[in-house]
Amino acid sequence: MATKLNTIEIDDVSLTFPTSDGPVQALSGVSLDIVKGEFVSFIGPSGCGKTTLLRAIADLEAPTSGAIRVNGMSPQEARLKRAYGYVFQAPALYPWRTVASNIALPLEIMGVGKAERRNRVERGLELVNLKGFGAKFPWQLSGGMQQRASIARALSFDPELLLMDEPFGALDEIVRDMLNQQLLQLWDKTGKTVLFVTHSIPEAVFLYTRIVVMSPRPGRIHEVIDCRFPRNRTLDIRETPEFLDVAHRVRLGLRAGHSYDV
Amino acid sequence: MKAARDLLPPLVFGAAVLLIWEGVVRLAGVPSVILPAPSAIGERFVHSIPTLSADFLQTIRGVLAGYLIGNATGLLVAILIDRSPFLQRGLLPLGNLVSALPIIGVAPIMVMWFGFDWPSKAAVVVVMTFFPMLVNAAAGLRSAGSMERDLMRTYGAGYGQTLRKLRLPSALPFVFNALKINTTLSLIGAIVAEFFGTPTVGMGFRISTEVGHLSIDMVWATIVVAAVTGSLFYAIVALVERRATFWHASYRAK
Structure with a gap:
């Protein structure tokens, strides 16, 4: 073609x-x-x-x-x-979930297994330079870090768009x-x-x-x-x-x- | 250490109130039918521990059973009416009506339906606690932001997943509000319901009969049990709330 x-x-x-x-x-x-x-x-x-x-x-x-x-x-x-992954004007992270489990949210919904979820969350955190912040809650991070976490969340299931x-x-x-x-x-x-x-x-x-x-x-x-x-x-x-x-x-x-x- | 420091002021104030109370009753020679001295109430309390604990066990059964059933059905119906606008239009006004029923009218009817023992008290408590939970939980389910909902949509999440992962957690602070309101409501409901027929035991029964015998110190001793029970019940629910909604803006640890 x-x-x-x-x-x-x-x-x-x-x-x-x-x-x-x-x-x-x-x-x-x-x-x-x-x-x-x-x-x-x-x-x-x-x-x-x-x-x-x-x-x-x-x-x-x-x-x-x-x-x-x-x-x-x-x-x-x-x-x-x-x-597609969608990133909104605000991070829209769920405050009752840790950063890592926020990033895992779309994976959970899509039925990705636990071990694979952990892998992808690790990669996602690395991708947006948030390594080591996975166990924090969103409200413990700055606005910029929160938005980066939301980008990692949008990319966690590897959409092309x-x-x-x-x-x-x-x-x-x-x-x-x-x-x-x-x-x-x-x-x-x-x-x-x-x-x-x-x-x-x-x-x-x-x-x-x-x-x-x-x-x-x-x-x-x-x-x-x-x-x-x-x-x-x-x-x-x-x-x-x-x-x-x-x-x-x-x-x-x-x-x-x-x-x-x- | 910090807990002790927080407890000190209320303890000091409470002791001061008791001291003044004791002093006024003794110095002014207030008859014990009008107001017994704290020491007299304390003495009566100590001598009546078997009776008071039997009353407590009888009443708390109705309170807890009614509290559990009332809150559970309130939450369940809130989820149902949230799903269906038809049910919302039909059930919400009905729930409103039920909550407006006077308890002194409901209680004797429940005694006729469910007998003298604690199940009729539980039924009164169900009627009283159902609506606060329904209204609060329904508001809580609506509280999730549009952006958070859109997010679930972009993941292609279904109704059940959105409910479990977003809407129920964000409703939790509202649900706990209702749970806290309902602690005191359920205790009041069960005690008042016992005025309308009960086996010869229970805090409400005790108050109504001892007033008739003019043994006001026993009435006060029962009031002490009720007050402590109500406060503890509330405190336990508040403690669970702190654990469960630690992420809410009002509790966040810095």
Whole structure:
């Protein structure tokens, strides 16, 4: 086969939420194909539908019209086949479970045996640099460590697809820089397909093979920017003219998509 | 060491109250029918230990049986109505109605249904404890956050798994609230129910008959047993709660 393998196909998807003030169109005519192994950043102001799009891919919302295919399946089939790991805006670790047993939670649900669970939890802790913290409870860790644990949890069952919804939004910039770098190394090491929602321009530009710039009311794709940076980039690239150029293009895109209601 | 330091203030205050009580009763010559001195109550207590312990054993049976059945059915029904909106609409108002029934009306009926012995007291306790558990557990089952639920969904977890691994644990603080409220409710329920017919033993029976004989010191001795029992019951449940919900924000060890 000469064609590239699409992990996700989004075809003319619209999604309308009924609210007490009448229907709100969260997504309007969104189409996008994502190739296996890509790191796609979604950026846009609040209300642009970036989170809704991610949730629709994860079968947490149902599109009003249009179709989504994940690994060639419907989102629901993909969810039931555990095709993706989802990282939320907050760690959402269960406080009555230790860090290790939080990471083991999806494995327990999927019926993975005890010995194998312990193995994978160990590997997961190592992957996110939390070795030795498995016996702690989530509330004994810092916010950054908690979010890392939640990434280990999402990766514990080794899904090919990682959906991340502003995972570092609540963290300070120093921690965020560090986690961005670690996430990039993780992506490089594991070859997973990552969809990453953010509202931070530097984060979007640093972490991507493509940036999808979205605009609000109704939520739609404004522009898609391709990447020229190597996979194993470091934080230093943020000082380069190319980086600033892409950041500038994103900023212009955000402004253009936004201009009519400023 | 720390436990001793925590216990000291209430002990000192309690002793002070008893001393003042004793002094006032003696100096003012209060008749023992109105208020017996603590020393008189203590003496009566010591001499009546066999009677008091027989009363205690009789009443606690009804309390514990009713407490277990009432809480268990409350929790079970909470899980059922949580599953089905139809049951929720039907059962919740009914539970509300049952909880509003006056205990002095319910108790004689239960005695007619279940006889003079402790099962009728247990039945009264069931009626009293069922609703607090139902309401609290139902609220607890709804308390899990939407993100935590979405998480279970992304794992393709079924209803049972979500219930066991997320919703029941997050309901636990609510369930323990009901368990604590119900300790005192069940004791009150069982004692009051004994006013309406009982074999000639039990704390409620003792209070009602000794009041009739004007032996108020015996009434006080029974009150002491009831107060200590209630406090201990509550303390045990609170201790289990601390163990079981150590992760809750109100207990977290730093």
